[in-house]
Amino acid sequence: MRVAVPFAAETPKTRLESVLTPAERSTFARAMLADVLRAVVEAGHEPTVVSTAPLDLETFALPGEIAAAASVTVDDRPLTEAVNARLPGSDAETADDEPDPVAVVMADLALATPDALDRLLTSTADVAIAPGRGSGTNALLVRHPEFRVDYHGTSYLDHREIAREIGADLETVDSFRLGTDIDEPADLVEVLVHGRERDRAPAVLRDFGFDIDRLEGRVEARRPNDSAD
């Protein structure tokens, strides 16, 4: 199985611009990517980062076995096109009778664990999806040679419809860890609460000065000098 990890390398995580500087967003996005690559390798797979710009994984100082298993390919097409070019049955595929399945795991799944990924990656459905809140498609496994993605907006609902149209059976993988993509300031607290000790993303946030604000209402990640909304 091939596992693609799309990565917007140049201006990542723009929706975090109210709480992180551009340099911090880049560091944080790379920390989440490192955590995702580690989880994919520990689930037994060799991830390829599909990056919008060149990316030197050597500068990530990944543990040896993670660095050895992970690779980068540069593709500056929009997300949907770049992913579709890699799905079973696409032009980039050889004309195998039975193409290899392809998984697509987003680089901002900071809570992903090998066990959570394994539940998706061992699905035998034609298409398996771990949706995100708000109907995103956080992680996907495609076996069907006619299935194509259409990301953004309500992509989970759209992908269900696409699967129905081509007669593919679809499994929805219900997973808190895969369902939590880190898009907006309110998501940062999930990294601090549920990130594991060894993960980079929570360490980076703490290094930036974030902590869990328990003072009132719903908990959130805040640093002391952030102005109140």
Ligand SMILES: Nc1nc2c(ncn2[C@@H]2O[C@H](COP(=O)(O)OP(=O)(O)OP(=O)(O)O)[C@@H](O)[C@H]2O)c(=O)[nH]1
């Ligand atoms: N290869 C590639 N990856 C992308 C592209 N856009 C987003 N990604 C990656 O796809 C995943 C989901 O991205 P989004 O959350 O929609 O966008 P983002 O760029 O991370 O964040 P925002 O700028 O806040 O929208 C992340 O892993 C991104 O790094 C793209 O055009 N090409």
Ligand SMILES: C[C@H](OP(=O)(O)O)C(=O)O
């Ligand atoms: C790529 C996109 O991510 P979101 O913008 O929902 O985080 C999607 O899941 O369709």
